[in-house]
Amino acid sequence: MNDCLFFGSNQNPILIKNEPNKITKPIQFKFENENENENENEKQIKQILSNKFSIIFLFKNGKAIEYLSEKGSKQNTEKIQIENIQKVTVDIVSGWDSIYLLTSNQNVYGIGSNEYGQLGFDSETLKETEKPILMMKNVSKIFSGNSSNHVFLLNSNQELFGCGYKSYGQLGLGESRKK
Incomplete structure (x- = not known):
């Protein structure tokens, strides 16, 4: 059903x-x-x-x-x-089992699974969260594929950051399971 x-x-x-x-x-x-x-x-x-x-x-x-x-x-x-997180949400993206919210004050919050570090924290420390956790400040854009376990964050200086699953080198660091 x-x-x-x-x-x-x-x-x-x-x-x-x-x-x-x-x-x-x-x-x-x-x-x-x-x-x-x-x-x-x-x-x-x-x-x-x-x-x-x-x-x-x-x-x-x-x-x-x-x-x-x-x-x-x-x-x-x-x-x-989704609980109030300081400012209004201006953009959301979704990975396979994680959600990322960009607020009007340029903070990014993550919710969901962190199995591969896709919420920006070591997966041994944090497995998952049901409440939004602050991932990064000063972000202008967030990107994630709907079926992916990684996310990219673009800051206001046009520097690109990525975290999560990188088995095929999709984070630009060669192949391995986690980063």
């Missing part, structure tokens, strides 16, 4: 259980209004991403919400508002 999120004019997603395991044609979206007092920017989606366990919505007001499937369980899906 696949979980599907349906959303539309008020931009508030509803989780719908769907069978069989694939959708072969478009389905009419349904809406649920959670808060009548929301302003227009709180209702408008700026960006949508998905990864191995979740789908993430970034709204125009900088609020980020993650719909998380419990470690891949399609039976238990919960809505999580």
